[in-house]
Amino acid sequence: xxxxxxxxxxxxxxxxxxxxxxxxxxxxxxxxxxxxxxxxxxxxxxxxxxxxxxxxxxxxxxxxxxxxxxxxxxxxxxxxxxxxxxxxxxxxxxxxxxxxxxxxxxxxxxxxxxxxxxxxxxxxxxxxxxxxxxxxxxxxxxxxxxxxxxxxxxxxxxxxxxxxxxxxxxxxxxxxxxxxxxxxxxxxxxxxxxxxxxxxxxxxxxxxxxxxxxxxxxxxxxxxxxxxxxxxxxxxxxxxxxxxxxxxxxxxxxxxxxxxxxxxxxxxxxxxxxxxxxxxxxxxxxxxxxxxxxxxxxxxxxxxxxxxxxxxxxxxxxxxxxxxxxxxxxxxxxxxxxxxxxxxxxxxxxxxxxxxxxxxxxxxxxxxxxxxxxxxxxxxxxxxxxxxxxxxxxxxxxxxxxxxxxxxxxxxxxxxxxxxxxxxxxxxxxxxxxxxxxxxxxxxxxxxxxxxxxxxxxxxxxxxxx
Numbered sequence: 001x002x003x004x005x006x007x008x009x010x011x012x013x014x015x016x017x018x019x020x021x022x023x024x025x026x027x028x029x030x031x032x033x034x035x036x037x038x039x040x041x042x043x044x045x046x047x048x049x050x051x052x053x054x055x056x057x058x059x060x061x062x063x064x065x066x067x068x069x070x071x072x073x074x075x076x077x078x079x080x081x082x083x084x085x086x087x088x089x090x091x092x093x094x095x096x097x098x099x100x101x102x103x104x105x106x107x108x109x110x111x112x113x114x115x116x117x118x119x120x121x122x123x124x125x126x127x128x129x130x131x132x133x134x135x136x137x138x139x140x141x142x143x144x145x146x147x148x149x150x151x152x153x154x155x156x157x158x159x160x161x162x163x164x165x166x167x168x169x170x171x172x173x174x175x176x177x178x179x180x181x182x183x184x185x186x187x188x189x190x191x192x193x194x195x196x197x198x199x200x201x202x203x204x205x206x207x208x209x210x211x212x213x214x215x216x217x218x219x220x221x222x223x224x225x226x227x228x229x230x231x232x233x234x235x236x237x238x239x240x241x242x243x244x245x246x247x248x249x250x251x252x253x254x255x256x257x258x259x260x261x262x263x264x265x266x267x268x269x270x271x272x273x274x275x276x277x278x279x280x281x282x283x284x285x286x287x288x289x290x291x292x293x294x295x296x297x298x299x300x301x302x303x304x305x306x307x308x309x310x311x312x313x314x315x316x317x318x319x320x321x322x323x324x325x326x327x328x329x330x331x332x333x334x335x336x337x338x339x340x341x342x343x344x345x346x347x348x349x350x351x352x353x354x355x356x357x358x359x360x361x362x363x364x365x366x367x368x369x370x371x372x373x374x375x376x377x378x379x380x381x382x383x384x385x386x387x388x389x390x391x392x393x394x395x396x397x398x399x400x401x402x403x404x405x406x407x408x409x410x411x412x413x414x415x416x417x418x419x420x421x422x423x424x425x426x427x428x429x430x431x432x433x434x435x436x437x438x439x440x441x442x443x444x445x446x447x448x449x450x451x452x453x454x455x456x457x458x459x460x461x462x463x464x465x466x
Contacts, residue, residue, distance in 0.1 A: 074114015125163030127156025136177025328358025
């Protein structure tokens, strides 16, 4: 001190993120990490100094800093499995590579990565592609952000097509964290243009049900087009060449304003056309005859049939949906499309359906189902199917209600058992009648119809998307 005299020095444990400050006549250096530190005090205040060492942190502002709360479940409105395929070639260079990483980090944070939200991983395209981390490795935005910052620049040719194939075949697997019924997306960043062919990789991605987005930065100038292998590379690689799956950023500088519009694309599940298959994009309602002529044991066989068909589909909150309605003279919704969003719960609900017993008013049941079950989902993204199971003739007209269902965009399959008249079955079925009508003499024969019904649903789904 300025007056001289003894002082007391006490060694303290090391810490991280020291800020350089001036305290007790000593200027401390700002360092990322110290192995040890010490406090200085006059000897007469030794006991006080030992119990309350001088802090080397910045002076308090009076407010206690709040620890940010990270929502570990993530953004549940944006469920997607996303691979960011970043450009690590000499073409982009070290500086722009770091700006690219910053942009990808901002995307991860705004996406709301979490256990119940989007999952992300990163693949680097260079001379030889490298998976930097998989979907399963990190489930918080904080951890993803740190992992992105740690990625090193590899260099070499971009070889985007090679990296895209690698990601399709190696990255998206159950072992590496892919979830069933969740859209699979690859966001490909291309600085300039690719050094190899990416059209074939785009075809493979579509076959695997993966939605490819191309984010092109600094498009080739007119004088550079002669060096580009295929000037139409974007449209040939993306999921659909409708403009939705391509995104242009003029430069890597000042990219913050481009984050939110790209996030909105990645979270638009209904637009993920390459993810949509007959297994994850249909609503199937089963309208089952609960009349007295069926009997309890045969009713159980109909429920087994429903369960076996339902098992083939990917039932999730954003995937396929199942509903069951039982009818006699009355109608009863056993469960609707929104009641159960997992396959396990749907199958358990099917097993729990209780036999009603009564008359047969199939026409009224079709009208009830069209209005009350399909009405709430009529404008949704899934294609609607109605499967009718009956063992006898209806006491009311079926032709009018069935025509109204067809007009509402519902594809109807009619399945008759035992005494069900063929004329009624054809009147209810969609066109062409022959491929939408099934018949079995015995309830035990329903088991053999299961694969035929599944194939017919998938055929109609594909035809509707042509």
